[in-house]
Each structure stands twice: as structure tokens, then as C-alpha cells.
Amino acid sequence: EADIYQTPRYLVIGTGKKITLECSQTMGHDKMYWYQQDPGMELHLIHYSYGVNSTEKGDLSSESTVSRIRTEHFPLTLESARPSHTSQYLCASSESGRALPVPLEQYFGPGTRLTVT
Amino acid sequence: KNQVEQSPQSLIILEGKNCTLQCNYTVSPFSNLRWYKQDTGRGPVSLTIMTFSENTKSNGRYTATLDADTKQSSLHITASQLSDSASYICVVSDRGSTLGRLYFGRGTQLTVWP
Numbered sequence: 001e002a003d004i005y006q007t008p009r010y011l012v013i014g015t016g017k018k019i020t021l022e023c024s025q026t027m028g029h030d031k032m033y034w035y036q037q038d039p040g041m042e043l044h045l046i047h048y049s050y051g052v053n054s055t056e057k058g059d060l061s062s063e064s065t066v067s068r069i070r071t072e073h074f075p076l077t078l079e080s081a082r083p084s085h086t087s088q089y090l091c092a093s094s095e096s097g098r099a100l101p102v103p104l105e106q107y108f109g110p111g112t113r114l115t116v117t
Numbered sequence: 118k119n120q121v122e123q124s125p126q127s128l129i130i131l132e133g134k135n136c137t138l139q140c141n142y143t144v145s146p147f148s149n150l151r152w153y154k155q156d157t158g159r160g161p162v163s164l165t166i167m168t169f170s171e172n173t174k175s176n177g178r179y180t181a182t183l184d185a186d187t188k189q190s191s192l193h194i195t196a197s198q199l200s201d202s203a204s205y206i207c208v209v210s211d212r213g214s215t216l217g218r219l220y221f222g223r224g225t226q227l228t229v230w231p
Binding site: 004006040041042043044045090091092105106107108109110111113 | 121153158159160161162163166206219221222223224226
């Protein structure tokens, strides 16, 4: 089982609040990712990081921001939550350094179910 | 447009029966195809990863097949158990970038009844 953790698991919060979703991994992986998933829909990449001080936006536009100050930690922040942010947020990580085309396994955390009222 | 389509959208089977889930993709250039199992309220867990040169891979009662020519994959589950109830997601990765861009299907929701 992958050693990747997310907190909180569930969060119900009012509109306008600032929130931070935590993600930590103990595998020493360089690459980390944030996905957003609505019920019955596919995962959408919203942020990724290749390593410390490296962050990039993903395919799905998101009002959230991320930081990568430490290898093991990749928090996601919403400055002002809105009902449209209600979704499941999944964090993942993968190792690096292997030559293509060997596929890199992505390990997912348990997710944070966010509800904004 | 790179897409991953899965069928059926949902499936109900009785415990002990076999089933096959389908995945069609248009991702190009193709790198690898993965099947994940996602329990309700949890993150996806990898079942198999197949590259272009592999056409079958097994993981216990799960067997995945890949036909890179027709761009189709299937996941066969034998002797289903109640714990197999989950969403099964097909994910295809393209070549050419270190990130290996992943394209996700919407999943097949499998329910196993006793």
C-alpha cells in the first residue's frame, strides 16, 4: 500500500473561507500531482510538481494554488472557497529518474471530499 | 482529440461470476495503458500497467488485455467477490514528455451482489 496521506478526508466549509488541503508522501518521490474528480466523472489534473520549488498548472483551470517547499509535502490552497469548488481532490505521487518508455507508477492518496455551502 | 471511453458505464453481477470491462482510446502517441480500481471515497489503486509490446497482464483474478492496433483494452475479472464492487478506471499515457500525460476514462461502476 502506498504511503501517501491526505487530510482532512472530509471538509464542509462556508463560502469565502480560506482552506488548505494537505498531502504528504513518505516514499521520497519527486513528482506529485493534484487531481479533481466529480462523481461519475474522470479525474482532471489541476496541478503538478517535478520537485522542490517546482509547480505547474494542469489541464483543468483551477482557482487553487499549490506549493512545494519540501519533497514530501504538496499542499493545495483555496483563498476563497465557493460552491463550485465542491468536489473530491486526489493527491498522487510518482518516482522519477527512470528512462522512458518505462511507465511511472502513480500512487494516489485517499482523497479529500470538499463541500462548500 | 485524445480520449478514453469505457463501457459499460455500470454493471451488476452475482458473486462468483466473471465479467469483462472495455476500454477504447484514441491517445496518440501511445505509451502505456493502466487499469485502476477505485473504491467509493478512496483513491485509485493500480491493478495493471501495459506497454505497447504487452498484450496481456494478470494480477490475481484480474487479467488485462491490450490490442494496440485497434486501440482497445479489456479487464476480465474471474470469480467475482463482493470486495470487487468498485469503479474500474482505464488510464492511457502518451509518449514524449517526462510527465507522461495521463488520460482518464470515466470508469465502469461494478456492483457484485451476493
